[in-house]
Amino acid sequence: MRFDIITVLPGLLESPFAHSILQRAQKKGVCEIVVHNLRDYANNKHKSVDDYPYGGGSGMVMQIEPFAACIEQLQEARKYDEVIFMTPDGTTLNQTIANNLSTKGNLMVLCGHYKGIDQRIRDVFVTRELSIGDYVLSGGELPAAVLVDAVVRLVPGVLSDETSALSDSFQGGLLDAPVYTRPADWRGNKVPDVLLSGNEGAIHAWRDEQALARTKERRPDLLDE
């Protein structure tokens, strides 16, 4: 799959895509992540991409022309399944949405800044608006990195142990059971006996029970869905 991300701060996205699973996914050729600098599409010599809001008010608004130039150039090269705008007033990202997006081919992601982007960009080009939670960040870059991570790790071939994405918290509609590793006793804090028992059936039953108990306690809303 391929992500094209449009931003005024491409440097902010260098590190998140250059490490760990996202780096490996790109090296394996399972996914391609291309970051585009919106300023390269500015139509003035100062490379500015924003202007004062019509009707007054504080803050600057990102203009439609640079976005249109970049989006249309990309759309000439390939067809996009979705043009996603990261915004706190979008639909809250969840595992179901991430699963759905992981089956797509080409996704474009727009990052906003300042007071926002001209509404016509959203009306004309955007097919989906996503938030990563009910708080406001300075721009859409960190949310875009969160989205790419959540989606790419689900693409077959990205995780070495393919079952591990399927057993993540939320995948079965439940949170994960607690996990432990050596030592079995750390200053009297012991690993539950069942995990040392070698009894696979009992371990499986314990994990199911723990996952349900944890979900009931921490996220009862997940059980209503």
Ligand code: ADE
């Ligand atoms: N841009 C600023 N805040 C955001 C959020 N919470 N989710 C997505 N995009 C954003």
